[in-house]
Amino acid sequence: MSRLARCTIALVVLSLGACQVGERSSSSDSSSAPSHPAAETVNLTFTYGSEKEEWIKNVTEAFNREDHKTAAGKFVHVEAFPMGSGELIDELLNGGRQADIASPASAAFIKLGNVQSRVKTGKDLIGSTDSLVLSPVVIAMWKPMAEALGWPAKSVGWSDILALARDSRGWAAHGHPEWGPFRFGHTSPESSNSGLISIFAEAYAATGKKAGLTVAEVENPKTAQFIAGIESSVVHYGSSTGFFGKKMFANGPQYLSAAVLYENMVIESYSPNYSMPFPVVAIYPKEGTFWSDHPVGIVNREWVTQEKQQAAKVYIDYLLAKPQQEKAIPYGFRPGSTEVPLAAPIDGAHGVDPREPKTTLEVPAPEVMDAILKIWHANKKHADVALVFDTSGSMKDDHKIENAREGALQLISNLSDDDVFTLLPFSNQPQFAVKHVALSSGRAGVQQSISGLWPSGGTALYDAIDMAYRDQMAATEKDSGKIAAIVVLTDGEDRDSHMSLDDLLKEIQFDNEHHTVRVFTIAYGSDARKDVLKRIADATQAKSYEGTPQNIRTILRDISTFF
């Protein structure tokens, strides 16, 4: 294969490795230890896309309880680990956990992994597969908004959604000025399957094609213009489709008008856990969509012995058998077995249509994928990011300051030249180190400032956030075309601020008009006030993380996917 294609695959697979970090650890979700002697048990490791975590957890625990055996009479015990699909493939390619069975979110990941494996070892990474469950990619939208577009009588497509995203009148163009601008969400195409699919769909809509997309068509200036118009309505990006869905359902239509999600998440929105002003419905784009088909297969590596292969077959057969397939339906998944008919909640009462989708889009060739990613990079919504960095004396302990500096440098390296950066270190009081520096020209200076941070003094956390917030508000008034965000990294409790927490929360409360700056928080180390930092992030509809010197770089890399 071409160098270009290999680069694309490497880019997608490696960047997908960043998925899901911070939101969950990839620990086993079927933790019951084998209950039989080691000599009588075949232990299997199963890594899988975290989208189906609840179902896999349920059926794997049952499998381990039921004492299934191989033909040779040995007990089979499975330890299952939910992961991002890219991370899963990356780990298999590099050895890592040495999983015996794998199931990413879509067959595209298997294809990508096999191509890389053939280059490296001459053989496939994963052999033949079966779909465990299925879920189409849909545009999830609040029902009254979908109806304003003519749904369900009229077929709605990517082109309609994307035209709305580019229309400066927003919902006023459809008779609803009270709904404000159209707010669109999709994950980062470098981190998430649904994000990648979103920008493929944008490229198809820009060219009016459904298949056979060429590099020349993607590189046409009209395509770039079209994509830039859509991306301008994106609220922010992110690595996890699940996070987008949960935020949309929790925060209502003022947060997002529509987002690219999986069908099973639309069904999940009908859970009593969410108190929503309106139902959400799935729009199956008239031009076509893509399937998330959750293929499962045995890993083709030397550590998977013949005995393990036989045991893996027992487990896979169990997952595909009718009782387990029936258990997938309540989680909103379409079964991978043709023996199990579709049933509630895969129905209109839960916002979805089991007779859809009617057609699919063609997955572009590797060189076209590469061209689309480049066009997206150049035309995505850019960011103005402020890093509020704790340099109090306690940051000396446990190499916290050194690792945090490394993480900050990682964040800078993940931002693009068109992004703007501010650094606000604080101890007893905050003081700007750099303000709104364009990274195209000032990247080296920013890196130098970060490398020169050292710990000393107290913690005026609230004053620092207040200062950064006012500064970002002022910048947003001048240029509203960027994602305005603050990243707060702190290891302790506020002891030196003039401002109270309540006053700060009132000031930064997201109102969808003027107060739209998002504050991402990292509770760094065991002394940080996780509860307080979560309240701050929640008030601005952003995300809070719990960090350690060991994972801080990964967390800051994950935060960078929002921009």
Added chain:
Amino acid sequence: MSNVPNQPDGPRATFLGKVVIFAFIIACAYGAYRLFVQGRGKTGGGSPASAAKSLFGGTEAPTAEIGISYGTEKKNWIEWAVKEFANTDNGKRIKINLLPMGSLEGAQALVSGDQRIHVWSPASSLYKDIFVQDWQLKYSKAPIVKEESLALSPMVFVMWDERYQAFKTKYGELNFDTIAKALTEQGGWQAIAGKPEWGLFKFGHTNPNESNSGLMTLVLMAYSKAGKNKNLTPADVLEPKFQQQLTTIEKAVSLSSSTGTMMREMVLKGPSAYDAVFVYENVAIDYLKSAAGRWGDIHVIYPKQNMWNDNPYYVIDATWSNADQRKAAELFLEFMMSEPVQKQALTHGFRPGNPNVPVIFPQSPFVTFQQFGLRNDIGNICEYPKAEVINNLLAAWQRSR
């Protein structure tokens, strides 16, 4: 083992001889089938286990474990049979391991010494001669100690009924010519039926380098264009109109590595994945009910020129296979050919290899599923082409992609 497309022409007479033998086996199988459909046989009854008891009542089965490499088109039937066999007296001593593999993949695994395999049961005898030749080169002896056709199945187009009706209105009938036209319509279904929401016309068949049904597709496409049932020649393959049609179809087709997997995907993903596919009749029948419950009915359409897939069962004389395992393989073959198991084959859409089992009776799928387009008479059966024709077809297919 050599791959079919890479097979050098070799001594023509030898290969021709093999083709003749192959054609003879097909003819025998077809003859047996015709005799049976003419009502010669009588219906058997009872459970597979009781039938097995009567068949093998006086024989002490060995204690043995054997592996069967089989094509996924037989998955549901053979998995059912293995479970039933386990309930028989013989089955309690004989352990069967099923190894799903493509027809060519199974042959390659055997030649390269996959000691799990004691029986090879591909979709058709198409690859038998190549396998025998490669085995003899490596082991200097004949590989097959016993063989029998388990069941028969022709090729069919399968299409979602709603879309088939719209297709027929536009083009009159479904064949390779009209498929090529539909694949090149600007705007896809908008141009075919005024249905832009159906997207582009999507046709699927399996990869001829990996799956028997893919090669069958190319052969029948060539016969269809040449308008004949036998003596397909390299000149027919090289004929510009055929080359053009092949290129048109193959540039737009969706390829799958296995027939069963492709049909399953059609049912699971509905018309969003495939409007029409070219598969074995039994695979279509096996999925008729589950498809109707999801996306609406599917329709089965027989091509004017067709070929039989004979599902041979080859007991292999491998160094890793002992006398007990070969005996066990033969006992399982007898079980597979028993009337109850052959009747079960019918429910999975196969036309039985045992002539005592009738096709037409009230509960037969060929009666109950007639509204889906199933029929007993399948039209003109074409002969298998010569090796040079197959090689030319595969080379042309490679160029067309």
